[in-house]
Amino acid sequence: MTVEFRLLGVVEAGSEGRPLDLGHARQRSVLAVLLTEVNRPVPVAVLLDRVWGEHLPDTARDTLGSYLSRLRRTLAPAGITLVRGNGGYTLAAPEAAVDLHRFRALCAKARTAAEPLPLLEAALALWRGEPFADLAAPGLDPLRTALTQERHTAELDRDDLLLAKGRHAKLLPELTTAVAATPLDERRTGQLMLALCRLGRQADALAHYTDLRTRLAEELGIDPGPRLRELHQRILTADPALTPPARGIPAQLPAPPRLFTGREAELAALTVGETSVVSGIGGIGKTSLVLHWAQASLPAFPDGQLYVDLRGFDPASPPMPPAVALRGFLDALGVLPSAVPVDEHAQAARYRGLVTGRRLLIVLDNARDSEQVLPLLPGGATCTVVVTSRHRLDGLLATHRARPVPVPGLAGSDARQLLARYLGEARLAAEPAAVDALLTRCARLPLALGIVAARAATHPDFPLAALAEELREDTTRLDALDSGELTASLRAVFSTTYHALSPAAAALAGLLAHAPGPDLGLTALPALTDEPLPRTRPHLRELTALHLVQEHTPGRYRMHDLVRLFAADQAKPDDTAQRRLIEHQLQSIAEDPDRLALEWPNLLAAAELAARRDWLPELTALAATLPHYLDRTGRYDDTIVLNTLLLDTGHRELTGQAMVGLGLTHWRRGEFDTAIQRFHRALAHGRQTGDELIIGRSLNGLGLSHLRRGECVEALSWHRAALTIGRSAGIVDVEGYALVGIGFAEQTAGDYESALSHHRMAVTVAESAGDVDLECHARNGIGVACVALGRAGEAVPQHEQVLAVARQRDNRYLQGHALVCLGLALHCTGALDAALPPLHQGLALAEAIGEQYQQARAHQILTGLHQDRGEPAQAAHHERLLLQLRTALGLPEFRALFPPRG
Numbered sequence: 001m002t003v004e005f006r007l008l009g010v011v012e013a014g015s016e017g018r019p020l021d022l023g024h025a026r027q028r029s030v031l032a033v034l035l036t037e038v039n040r041p042v043p044v045a046v047l048l049d050r051v052w053g054e055h056l057p058d059t060a061r062d063t064l065g066s067y068l069s070r071l072r073r074t075l076a077p078a079g080i081t082l083v084r085g086n087g088g089y090t091l092a093a094p095e096a097a098v099d100l101h102r103f104r105a106l107c108a109k110a111r112t113a114a115e116p117l118p119l120l121e122a123a124l125a126l127w128r129g130e131p132f133a134d135l136a137a138p139g140l141d142p143l144r145t146a147l148t149q150e151r152h153t154a155e156l157d158r159d160d161l162l163l164a165k166g167r168h169a170k171l172l173p174e175l176t177t178a179v180a181a182t183p184l185d186e187r188r189t190g191q192l193m194l195a196l197c198r199l200g201r202q203a204d205a206l207a208h209y210t211d212l213r214t215r216l217a218e219e220l221g222i223d224p225g226p227r228l229r230e231l232h233q234r235i236l237t238a239d240p241a242l243t244p245p246a247r248g249i250p251a252q253l254p255a256p257p258r259l260f261t262g263r264e265a266e267l268a269a270l271t272v273g274e275t276s277v278v279s280g281i282g283g284i285g286k287t288s289l290v291l292h293w294a295q296a297s298l299p300a301f302p303d304g305q306l307y308v309d310l311r312g313f314d315p316a317s318p319p320m321p322p323a324v325a326l327r328g329f330l331d332a333l334g335v336l337p338s339a340v341p342v343d344e345h346a347q348a349a350r351y352r353g354l355v356t357g358r359r360l361l362i363v364l365d366n367a368r369d370s371e372q373v374l375p376l377l378p379g380g381a382t383c384t385v386v387v388t389s390r391h392r393l394d395g396l397l398a399t400h401r402a403r404p405v406p407v408p409g410l411a412g413s414d415a416r417q418l419l420a421r422y423l424g425e426a427r428l429a430a431e432p433a434a435v436d437a438l439l440t441r442c443a444r445l446p447l448a449l450g451i452v453a454a455r456a457a458t459h460p461d462f463p464l465a466a467l468a469e470e471l472r473e474d475t476t477r478l479d480a481l482d483s484g485e486l487t488a489s490l491r492a493v494f495s496t497t498y499h500a501l502s503p504a505a506a507a508l509a510g511l512l513a514h515a516p517g518p519d520l521g522l523t524a525l526p527a528l529t530d531e532p533l534p535r536t537r538p539h540l541r542e543l544t545a546l547h548l549v550q551e552h553t554p555g556r557y558r559m560h561d562l563v564r565l566f567a568a569d570q571a572k573p574d575d576t577a578q579r580r581l582i583e584h585q586l587q588s589i590a591e592d593p594d595r596l597a598l599e600w601p602n603l604l605a606a607a608e609l610a611a612r613r614d615w616l617p618e619l620t621a622l623a624a625t626l627p628h629y630l631d632r633t634g635r636y637d638d639t640i641v642l643n644t645l646l647l648d649t650g651h652r653e654l655t656g657q658a659m660v661g662l663g664l665t666h667w668r669r670g671e672f673d674t675a676i677q678r679f680h681r682a683l684a685h686g687r688q689t690g691d692e693l694i695i696g697r698s699l700n701g702l703g704l705s706h707l708r709r710g711e712c713v714e715a716l717s718w719h720r721a722a723l724t725i726g727r728s729a730g731i732v733d734v735e736g737y738a739l740v741g742i743g744f745a746e747q748t749a750g751d752y753e754s755a756l757s758h759h760r761m762a763v764t765v766a767e768s769a770g771d772v773d774l775e776c777h778a779r780n781g782i783g784v785a786c787v788a789l790g791r792a793g794e795a796v797p798q799h800e801q802v803l804a805v806a807r808q809r810d811n812r813y814l815q816g817h818a819l820v821c822l823g824l825a826l827h828c829t830g831a832l833d834a835a836l837p838p839l840h841q842g843l844a845l846a847e848a849i850g851e852q853y854q855q856a857r858a859h860q861i862l863t864g865l866h867q868d869r870g871e872p873a874q875a876a877h878h879e880r881l882l883l884q885l886r887t888a889l890g891l892p893e894f895r896a897l898f899p900p901r902g
Contacts (some may be wrong), residue, residue: 003078003093005035007100009128010148015078022074026051027067029137034071034082034091035098036143037534041088050139068885099126107154110495112321115342117165119549120158127151140494142502142538156187164331168195179208186228193228197235197242235895250332252307253363256295257288259421262414269405272300275377275385279392280407283447286388287365289407289887294361294386301384303358306332308376312368313390319368322375326351329376339852344375352379359383359586362432370395409444418446427464434464441471498548498570505542510571512549512559515581515603516609519558527584528577573614582606582618589625596629597810604630611645619646623654627661631668632773632811639665656685656694663701667708668813670852670889675705682843687699696725696734703741705746708853710892715745732769736762736778743781747788756785776802776814780821792828799825816845820858827865835865856885 006012011028020027029051034042058065068089072082072878081092095101106123110116131147132140145209155178162171167278170745175192182188189212196205209224216222223229234242263285270276270293278286294305311318323344330340330347333354341347355362355378355475367373367389373396377385387393387402396402402862405816410418416439420428428435442448456467498506511528512520520528529536540557543549548567549557559567589595596603610618623646630639639661646658663678679701686694703718719741726735743758759781766775779802799822806814819842826835839862846854859882866875885891 003080003097005031005093005098006128006315007032007035008103008131012134015747020074020078021068023070025135026063026137027070029132029135029140030064030067031071031091031138032132032140034089035093037092037098038093038095038098038101039490040534041086041090042534043088043532046532047089049535053138084496100131100676102126102875102886103154104150106152107752110154110157111318113323115323117158117161120154120161122346123154124151124158128523142504142542145502146538146541154902156191159191163191163194164327165884166198168198169194173201183212183218186225190231191227193235194816196244202235202238206232209235209868222424250304250306250329250360252332253294253305253361254291254307256291259418260292261418261421262287262410263292263407266405266407269403270297270386271403272297272384273381275396275400276387276403276405277396277402278386278388278395278405278407279390281390281445283445284407284408284409285446288446290363290365290386290388294363297361301359301361303360305361307363307365309365310367310372312366312372319372322372323347325364325376330354330609336664348375351376355383356380357382361386364388367391367393369393370399374400410446410449411442412439415439415442415444415446415449418449419453422450423456427456427460431464434468437468438464438471441468462875498566501548502539502542505539506570508536508539509543509548509559509567511574512543512557512579513564513567513571514573514579515598516605518605519552519556519580519602521598522555522557523588524581524584527580530577532581578609579615579618582610582615582622586618586625597624600626600629600635604642606643607645611649614649616651619649619651620653623657627657631661631664632809632813634668634812634845636665636669636850652689656682656691659685659699660694663698663705664748666747667701667705669850670708670856670885672705672708672890676702679705692725692729693731694735696729696731696738699725700737700741701733703745705740707745709890710748712749716742716749719745732765733771733774736765736769736771737776738773739765740777740781743778743785747781747785748878752785752788756782757787759785772805772809773811773814776811776818780814780817783821783825787825787828790853792825795825796822796829813851816842816849816851816854818842819845820854820861823858823865824861827861827868832865832869835861839865851890852885856882856889856891859885 002017003015011022011032013022013031022031030047033047033050044061044064047064048056051064052060068082075082075091083090088490095105103123103126106119110119110123131144159171160177171191172195173229175188175195179185179188179192191431193205193208196202196208209228212228213224216224224232266278266289270278270290278290280286291882298305306319306329308328310320310325312320314326323431326344326347327340329351333351335350336353341350360378360383362376362378362383362385363383364373364376364387369389369391370393373387373393377400385402387396391407392404393402397404409415410514415427416435419435419509438452439449442452442857452467452471456464469490486534498509501509508529515528522533525536526533540549544551544557549559552558585599585606586726589599589603603622607622609615609620611621623642627639627642630636630642639716641660643665646654647662659678659682663675663682666675666678667673678699683698683702686692686698699718699722702760703715704730706718707715719738722734723738723742724810725731726733726738739762743755743762745755746752746758747755759778762778763775763782766778779798783798783802786792786795786798799818803815803818803822805811806818819838823835823839823842826832826838839858843855843858845859846852859878862878863875863882865874866878
């Protein structure tokens with residue numbers, strides 16, 4: 001049975017071509033709310049709020065029930081069900097049956113379609129007036145506003161496409177009317193200016209720009225945006241690119257940078273006749289480099305230049321689909337819109353046919369990935385292609401033999417020269433110390449240097465030392481790294497955007513700005529706001545529509561740093577909301593430990609916040625969750641930050657744990673003297689407080705640290721004391737790690753059989769307690785002991801088992817340990833070729849997490865392995881690195897610790 005619901009105008013419904021009786025306005029309001037969330041439960045509280053708002057009568061719940069019963073009876077013959085469950089009422093219907101959802105689906109499909117215009121026209125044809133035109137439900141007002149904005153955006157997108165197809169004459173009346181209705185809409189004005197220009201009415205186009213600029217200045221105190229200013233300038237200069245080229249010879253390159261400096265090596269790497277990939281971080285100057293080179297190389301491209309900004313990393317726009325770029329190129333090459341093939345593959349074939357044999361430059365700027373670039377590559381060898389991207393585009397390098405041109409930060413002398421070109425050599429010479437500080441704090445990034453230089457040029461009387469000082473703190477640094485206008489102008493722009501927000505959306509922005517961590521998942525939003533997600537989601541959409549919040553990955557949202565600072569200034573922090581959020585994040589980790597990999601930066605920020613506010617319950621919970629994850633994933637710097645934070649709070653409940661954590665982290669990094677000091681302090685604290693767990697762990701830490709320094713007697717003494725504590729107090733992990741420590745100490749002393757026995761006892765303890773990490777350490781010990789006893793074949797499966805578990809648990813320390821041990825075992829079985837990969841992998845992991853002792857151990861084994869393979873140069877290389885590490889760490893000779901195969 002065919003059912004259709006209409007919300008984009010008067011609220012109506014029909015089935016099999018006959019209208020359905022939906023009742024009076026308030027009952028239709030209930031249906032409208034259910035349809036906006038079709039197939040999702042809508043809580044009763046949400047229905048009441050959206051239908052009655054603040055004027056909620058005492059009888060509202062009973063009245064709502066009767067409305068729902070009537071709607072259920074009305075819709076049932078049409079096959080539509082209305083059921084209660086999962087915390088609310090759910091109207092089950094195909095989304096395509098609701099014009100609102102059909103409109104949004106068509107708009108979403110148009111954003112990635114090869115031919116978006118028919119989709120946008122079909123979406124806009126669904127509109128019959130204002131959404132919910134016959135309803136006065138106050139709770140629908142935010143959605144009505146958002147939908148009207150979505151319609152406006154779709155109309156703008158459609159008209160851009162029509163202009164691209166040369167339909168400026170047909171569009172002119174509609175654009176003239178639209179600009180009169182919304183005189184401050186810059187995008188609409190730009191469309192009208194382009195249409196007038198293409199019709200030969202440049203004076204009228206310029207008059208519209210002047211009118212808009214005057215209105216913006218008088219009403220908002222701002223200037224037109226950069227895109228409209230650029231269009232204005234292009235009309236003034238009669239830019240031929242504004243009209244389709246007469247002979248298919250494009251000239252699309254933007255103007256080259258005026259103050260380009262340095263980059264001799266990168267300029268030399270760009271070569272006519274090849275495909276080059278210019279890669280580097282945002283703001284490093286990739287586009288400036290390419291445009292400077294292209295301008296100097298124009299004689300090599302007599303057939304023209306094509307240019308497109310693929311928007312791969314544009315913070316305000318999605319990446320451009322290759323089909324859109326293809327149509328732009330075909331237009332620039334003189335192909336009439338009516339002659340453009342419908343199919344994207346046919347468009348690509350037509351494009352390649354047009355450029356074959358021609359000496360063209362094709363610049364593909366700001367590419368997202370190789371897939372975005374591939375359809376835009378020419379088929380022949382006569383064209384020169386330069387791609388810029390923040391990614392290296394390894395796929396393109398591999399499949400199309402593209403030349404990589406990585407762009408690092410400017411050399412120190414070039415960075416200074418760039419600053420001098422902005423400000424003059426005399427000003428820099430007057431304050432050499434301040435110049436050095438500016439160069440350092442801008443990290444030799446051309447964009448940052450240009451912003452600071454523009455600010456300095458705006459205020460020639462400001463000492464450079466004052467600007468350098470502003471860059472010390474986050475807030476002043478963000479103000480200084482502005483567009484070059486006065487500091488207040490940035491806040492003025494944010495203010496005008498903020499004024500467009502509803503009070504609820506502004507309040508949500510304040511909560512997001514004060515939330516700890518770099519981003520927030522959608523599922524955490526109810527905890528932060530203390531409201532159901534359906535009620536908060538429209539406000540979030542409002543913020544994202546104004547670009548105050550970005551959904552940087554599906555379901556995760558973040559604020560730009562500058563926006564966060566501004567929003568935080570507008571609202572006081574809400575302690576209750578922050579504590580609810582931390583509780584939610586901890587609960588989500590408890591339910592799904594794998595989420596730690598996603599949430600740990602937020603949890604670390606939460607710990608810093610909890611420490612500042614002295615929230616002991618949250619600190620205690622975070623201290624129980626976060627340090628182990630940071631340790632096993634090798635994030636040692638963060639581990640030290642966290643444990644130092646816990647220690648500085650002064651809470652006795654956290655002190656011992658933090659001291660042991662610091663000792664363990666310094667031990668992991670090979671800083672054994674510091675580790676011993678930390679463990680002694682932890683031991684003293686444990687004895688003072690009677691905390692046997694801290695005592696036992698400190699004793700084991702001291703044993704491990706002395707063992708790494710080759711002091712076997714001291715190590716055995718500490719571990720045996722820990723074993724006594726662990727067994728008497730029933731602390732399994734203290735007992736188990738004491739057994740492992742004794743095993744390694746005995747092995748170092750040459751008592752391999754006893755070492756093997758203690759490691760096996762540790763495995764038994766670990767298995768009984770379900771301690772997987774302890775079992776892995778013990779099995780590694782068994783393997784090393786077996787190697788020392790000349791039974792290397794028995795060691796291999798032990799290390800392979802540990803490696804599988806460590807990879808499954810993402811324990812980077814254990815992975816590196818197991819790989820190096822496996823390499824040793826394979827070496828000692830005579831499998832020299834098979835030993836190389838695990839040793840190199842283990843060495844790479846140890847280097848990645850800063851575990852220097854394991855690096856030294858890997859180099860020691862690789863030295864022997866290359867000697868056995870008859871490769872003296874490689875052996876000498878690893879021996880030299882081993883000596884450097886052994887000297888830096890104060891390690892003893894490794895031969896006793898890791899005996900050769902027997």
